[in-house]
Amino acid sequence: MRLIGFSSGVLYHKIQPVSMQAIRFFHSLGCNTIELACVLKERLALFYDLYRAFRLNLYECYSLHAPCDHTYCDNEETRAILAQLQIFQKLFKFKYLVFHPHTLKDPAVLEDYSLPIAIENMDKLKPAGQTVADLEKIFAVLDCQFVLDVNHAFTNDPSHRLAQELLNAFGNRLCGVHLSGFVDFHEPLHVTKQDQLIEIIKPLDVPVIIESMCADQAQAKAEFEYIKRKLSS
Numbered sequence: 001m002r003l004i005g006f007s008s009g010v011l012y013h014k015i016q017p018v019s020m021q022a023i024r025f026f027h028s029l030g031c032n033t034i035e036l037a038c039v040l041k042e043r044l045a046l047f048y049d050l051y052r053a054f055r056l057n058l059y060e061c062y063s064l065h066a067p068c069d070h071t072y073c074d075n076e077e078t079r080a081i082l083a084q085l086q087i088f089q090k091l092f093k094f095k096y097l098v099f100h101p102h103t104l105k106d107p108a109v110l111e112d113y114s115l116p117i118a119i120e121n122m123d124k125l126k127p128a129g130q131t132v133a134d135l136e137k138i139f140a141v142l143d144c145q146f147v148l149d150v151n152h153a154f155t156n157d158p159s160h161r162l163a164q165e166l167l168n169a170f171g172n173r174l175c176g177v178h179l180s181g182f183v184d185f186h187e188p189l190h191v192t193k194q195d196q197l198i199e200i201i202k203p204l205d206v207p208v209i210i211e212s213m214c215a216d217q218a219q220a221k222a223e224f225e226y227i228k229r230k231l232s233s
Helices: 020-028 041-049 051-055 076-092 107-112 132-139 150-156 161-173 195-201 217-232
Strands: 004-007 033-037 061-065 097-099 117-120 145-149 174-179 208-210
Touching: 004 217, 020 033, 020 051, 033 208, 041 051, 041 076, 051 076, 061 076, 076 107, 117 174, 132 161, 145 150, 145 161, 150 161, 150 174, 150 195, 161 174, 174 195, 195 217, 208 217
Parallel strands: 004 033, 004 208, 033 061, 061 097, 097 117, 117 145, 145 174, 174 208
Antiparallel strands: none
16 A cells, blocks of 8 residues: 655644644544654654654654754764654654755764665755755765655756656665645645646655645645545546
8 A cells, every 4th residue: 555644744833743633633634654844953852752652553654854954964963963863763663764965064974873864855945955966965975765855856847857867866765755736835736736746756656745735634634635546546
């Protein structure tokens, strides 16, 4: 069965992304995977209250989006963050922890920890991390996994060639995909009807994490049902 779920941050204005409420809500939609959105350092402390949620075995697969409001280098703060992530990995056994490549000033520091690291391609607004050449620089230092973000690839190249180039180059590292529509940010695909973005990931046998920002729980349900239907058609 295909693994389909949400980033827990798509309803951040309604539900705390790192919480039992988020874990239970997305499970209630029928999701069998979830990516916990710890994109802010301040959310790290919230993981200590989640052990009970993981013991419920609600999902077949968990992943985590590591903080992206931090520049990772060989210093005390970085090592404190990575040490916390190491604890969470031991407790929760995430399939991968995804990082933004432009935040990895010294990617080698991550090698000191037993973490299933993944990096994702970036959107056009980031200073780096968009192209095959950009990501090859990271992979030359850090032997890690890859998450394809089709929204980010589309912002750089609406022809979809970039997305295919990334898959051709790093398909052997692929561990997941991030999926959402694009008009200005991460719009729901059931609104934008950009079905080609879904077609790109149809052949890929990895967890699909929906990053469409939703106005409320009802829109999240509509988005999940739309994407699930399109992926199976």
